[in-house]
Amino acid sequence: MDRTHYCGELSEKAVDSDVVLYGWVKNTRNLGGCIFLDLRDREGIVQVVFDPADDRSVFEKASGLGREFVIRVTGKVRRRPNPNSKIPTGMVEVVATGVEVISRSEVPPIEVEDIITANEETRFRNRVLDLRRRPVQRIFKIRHKAVQSVRRYLDEQGYMELETPFLARSTPEGARDFLVPSRKQRGSFYALPQSPQLFKQLFMAAGFDRYFQVVKCFRDEDLRGERQPEFTQIDIEASFVEPEDIYELVDGLISRTWRDAIDAEVDLPLPRMTWQEAMDRFGSDKPDLRLNGMEIQDLSDVFKGSGFKVFESVIEDGGVVRGLAAPLAYGWSRKQVQDLEAVVKEHGAAGMAWVKLGDDNVTSGPLARFLNRERAEHIRRLAGIGEKPALVCVCAGKNTVTVPALGALRLELGKRLGLIERDTYRFAWITDFPLFEWSEEEHDWTPSHHPFTRPRIEDLALLDENPGGVRSLAYDIVCNGSEIGGGSIRIHEEDLQRRIFERLGISSREAEEKFGFFLRNLKFGTPPHGGVALGMDRITMILTGADSIREVIPFPKTTTGQCLLTNAPSRVDERQFRELGLELLR
């Protein structure tokens, strides 16, 4: 390769030197008498000048160049008579002495510019052209720096990068598996791993002590703006650790990564709060701490004996009445307030009642007639809003529905009021997750993390009479209201693991069949261990400010799991089916 410079690295230092550049034609400005051409490569753009006074034949070749042609340019760097301060190389230009078309291009369907009009669908259909754009390349440079930073850090901390199979076995529970049919064993299937969970635990049993892996995981569930069917985790596991050790390790990793990738400082230690506190105050297990105030209050006492039958009967049935006060929404119109009801309804709440607390506790709104001054004062005290007038929104019903609905409402209010702090990173560890959660669908307790999570030993007594009350050694790490990782200390004793399976309704026969290989390996001296998995894609979203996970994945899938570039998934030959012993149902 005879390239002497990247386009983007030319500066006044290179003046008078002869250069050979390779790059893509960004655009040309043909003034008739001379041609200016912006040449682009990964590092930036530089202006190339073609002047017929210098060389007629080179000038003529240049007039045939189109956008996105790949060309080789030879020339001399010179200081520009009229510099362009908008580009980093704007002090210089290259006077072409030769040009050669390496590769032609059709007229590109999308522009390769920083700011373009094309929508997301068009961009991903033409992702290769899209990937040439500077803002897109910036994302993947940051992603690269972040991954390298993680690898260096974990290596320094004594962690070994080990690989685990993609062709793994299907295990019950959790997300739906992607299945891969076996040709040699007809009727049997591999499953792509939802995570390397069991393998990393086996690494601990094997004595590797500290493991990590930057690894793809696969889950066949419906997609969202921050969910893809295949995604990348930084998977970590260590032996003889407590939650504290994991928090410290990950705190260090976050701080280092943020510094290396985007030169941002993160204050350590990252704040922590229990799951119970997060739910009570923010109505979410991933609270967005960029939003201050408007915390959720228990208003049951306020409405006791108020005469509002709806709330009173909810309380009698064991439900809750909770609400939040928004001083800045006091001036909102009836319609603006009413619109908020849609938010809580989307999250399953039956409805939303509201009242405005004005000066001197004069109230207005649907709840006003149930609130005397004393009750209004009570709300003020709970919400800690002093004398400020405020809009108070109230929901009532089952705790498990009402609290998250209010959490969603709080976030929406924060957005509409512009209260979400910008350009900041608010982290939190959410600790002490419940071990189980009730599944309405299965009418049984299901693991809230996964079935290998270690319960708090002091809560084990509750296992039978009150499974919902058993806390676990599970934790999530949250940033700006997004779950970027989670993990737990695991069960390392075979008998406890069997007990948990039993509680989860997994029979010992089933446990043996599905997890036999795992249980067997708990028999031969497994150290206590635990770990965490961090979502590399979501971390990259936050580092780059991307508003969709698709932006941080070079070749992502749409919400129906299609790749707009390759049109995967696709039909396959009948022959392939036959080889696999499969038949398509009609």
Next chain:
RNA sequence: GGGGUUGUAGUUAAGCUGGUUAUAACGCCGGCCUGUCACGCCGGAGGCCGCGGGUUCGAGUCCCGUCAACCCCGCCA
């Protein structure tokens, strides 16, 4: 599985209560232009109005269905 938004030149959009030949900008093609850098000026080409059906004298516009992209709920150990 449920709810919502959007589909009109290569791209992004406009197109009203249904009515002649479906507009514009950018891009593209041709011409002119030696200091542009979103170059400028003049001219031109370019359309299964997502797809299928229906209502109507007449549908880009109204109705039904369907497909796709996106957002939300469910789901995501």
